[in-house]
Amino acid sequence: MKQVYMLVTDNQSAYFLATTAIEEFWDTTKPILFLGDWCRRYSRKSFWEPLAGEVLGSPWEDTQRFHQANHYVVDVYERLLPVLAEALNELHDVKHGMRYWRIILGPWLQLYIPDIYDRYMCLQMAFDKHPNVTSTVLSEDAWVTPCDTLEFVQLLKGDAYNLQIYSRMLKLLGKNFPQKSIPVGAPPFIFRENIKKQRILRLTNFALRCIAKIRNLFKAGHPIIFRNSYFSHIVELQIIAKTFGTVWPILGEADQISHMETDGTIRCRLDNLLPAKNDFEILMNKLLPIDIPQSFIEGFNAIEHASQHHYPDKPKAIFSAVAWYYDEPFKQWAAASAERGALLLGMQHGGYYGSLRFFPNEDHELAITDRYFSWGWERPTFTQKVFPGSAAKLSGRKLLTADNRKQGILFVANSWPRYLMQLYYPPTQFNDYLLWQSRFAKTMPQELLSKMRIRFHREDFGWDIIQRWMDFCPVAAVEKWDMTFLQSLDTCLLYVCDHQGTTFLEALSADKPSILFWNPAIVEPRPEAQPYYDRLREVGILYDSPEAAANAVAAVYDDVERWWNETDRQAARQSFCNQFARTSPNAVKEWANEFNLIAKGDIRPSSISCS
Structure with a gap:
């Protein structure tokens, strides 16, 4: 059979590819092919919906x-x-x-x-x-x-x-x-510290100056340097006092380069x-x-100069949870110090760690540090490096427990960039995530929806999430960020979370009544983590559909205390927290002992409590 090849000459026949949501770069005289859903802002639905454009599928659906x-x-x-x-x-x-x-x-x-x-x-x-x-x-x-x-x-x-x-x-x-x-x-x-945190920071600075003066009398240096440790200011200060300044935080910022x-x-x-x-x-x-x-490239030498002026010359060890990522002077100083023999000590700083099958952040932190402190989990391929212990972020916090005298449901939601940043969570899956929120709201009884407040992520990333919620659940209250998460968690009767971020670990470790739900097909756990999540499912804390979670909220809301304090449920929570959100009443003492051992050059197995 003779093949016929058609040459496209009609201006209306060739598709126009819209690669982003910048509409001035679209040619709407042609049929539109949207490269992905990130092109279609929800707030601009009235503009793009009449175009009846085709949306390309994701390469990562398989x-x-x-x-x-x-x-x-x-x-x-x-x-x-x-x-x-x-x-x-x-x-x-x-x-x-x-x-x-x-x-x-x-x-x-x-x-x-x-x-x-x-x-x-x-x-x-x-x-x-x-x-x-x-x-x-x-x-x-x-x-x-x-x-x-x-x-x-x-x-x-x-x-x-x-x-x-x-x-x-x-x-x-x-x-x-x-x-x-x-x-x-x-x-x-821009992250704005609230007034209470600013006061605590000023108190910390004053106490540090006092400890430094006393330590200088004995001509003692600071063998272990903290940078963004994720301990609260109060706990960090207690550790410094217990080690008599053996550990020392670097506050403030080194000079950053500007565009050149x-x-x-x-x-x-x-x-x-x-x-x-x-x-x-x-x-x-x-x-x-x-x-x-x-x-x-161009700013490399300037950053090296800034790091040398901001950080000490010869630390014995450097401890950080998050400075490994975006603090360029710190990274240069830590890398150079490691080449001179300093130990690099890492600390888990949030959710997902120890749980996901693919998580590049964890892999990177384990690759660059000499010792890594997890919130309870271990990793079979890094048994000599990962030390499970009391979570820095959770140390010193009080238990909240179930209390029927409190009122309201705190729903904590997540957000994610519209454009892919890491492969473990493609943005195309975020549309399904938002759909699950709608399904949850539609299943909840109206009288409970009126008692629910929603705490959205600080960044919307162009998803127009609040507008979406107001369209499918106008009675829900939106919580502002002038109240901290812990304050909000303390005042609510029941916490609900639909993702594996940090807040659900904070809630469970505080013994706050919690109902969790997420799509297990989106978040793939590693085999050794699976049994702990399955146990939460068995006792009715974690659900695999928004409808089941909403029905659970309705079933327990009138007597949260009795439900939450049942023996099997508490045992599952405690087992999970021991693996992924471990705390200890002696956390400050344990951490002080650990840092003293490291300062003395003792790198035996960690002294942090593993119980």
Whole structure:
């Protein structure tokens, strides 16, 4: 049979590819192909819904393909890191080892590789389905290079920088599409401490100055340095006092670099670093020289200078929960100190750890630290490094327990960037997550909905979540962030949570009556964690559907005390907390003993309580 090839000439026939939610880059005179749901802001439904556009599916809907992608990006990371480290050593005329560069580059690379792999696979799906698709791209004069890892993350949350990523890819793929220019930038996320915390911080600073003066009389240094330890200010101060200043926090911020002009000549030396195995890796080799943050290239020496002025010269050990990610001066100082023999001590800082099958943050922290303190779990492949103990974040907190005299339901919700940042939780699954919230609200009795307040995540990421809730549940009250989570948790009768973040661990460890629900198909646990979650299901704390959770809330609300205090339920909660949210009434003493042993050079198995 003779094949007939059709040449598309009708302007209305070729699909237009909308890569982001920036509508001024859409050509609505053509049929629209949305690259993903991130293009369609809920608040703009009246504009895009009449367009009747097609939404491309996700590359990660197939479970096997998703698993393969997770393994693949790790493989690319481990192959790229050594060659990039060697190139940066040569560029900066230094001789740092792989661990140094893993500490410096790892947080950025572990986001960058899966991010651009996801964007590349989405574009490939679009062209496979509609080869003649057209688009409008961001002009080259608007492209930006992130200042550091934190700015890269902030940019990645927004539409403009993702438009830049897609535009650069399309150009490298040989697509000559029309161009437009808009500013690319993202305001930093500002965290405002409440007044009570500011007072505690001032008290901490005063106490530290007093302890420092006494310790200086004995000419004693501070062998162990804290940076963002995740202990509360009060608990941290108690540990400092018990160790007589053996541990010491570094407060304040080192000087940060500001934007500078990128040096194209230097960056060209990073071209084609990785021996490419496929078309994606060829593309990545071309993208990286422009995308790599200035903190690793133009600003590297300035950051080193700032770190030397802000941090002590020769610590024996460095302890942190979160500074490993976005604090560039800290990372340089910690990496250099480790090369001089300092111990790096890590601490879990939230949910997901010890539970998820794929969790890059945990892998990175275990890879760079000498000793890692979990909130109770162990990891078979890291038995000599992971030490389960009392959670820093939970230390010193009071039990809340069941109390029928209290009123109301606290529903804590989550949010996630519209554009993929890590493969373990693709944004396409967030639509299902939001649908589950709607199903929960529709199942709840109206009289209980009026007693429920919803605590949303600080960042909406463009999902318009509050507007969605007001549309399907207008009677629900929205809780503001002028009240801390712990204050809100204390005042409610029942806590409800629909995700595996940190707050459900905080609630269970405080013995707060809790009902949990999430989609087990979205959050895949590791085998050793599964029995603990199954036990919560057996006793009616964790549910696998929003309807079952809503019915459970209705069933227990009138007598939460009796329900929550049943023996089997409490035993399941305590077993779970011992594994994932461990606390101890002697936490301060145990931590002080642990740090004293480390300061003395005793690196025997941890002295933190494992019971």
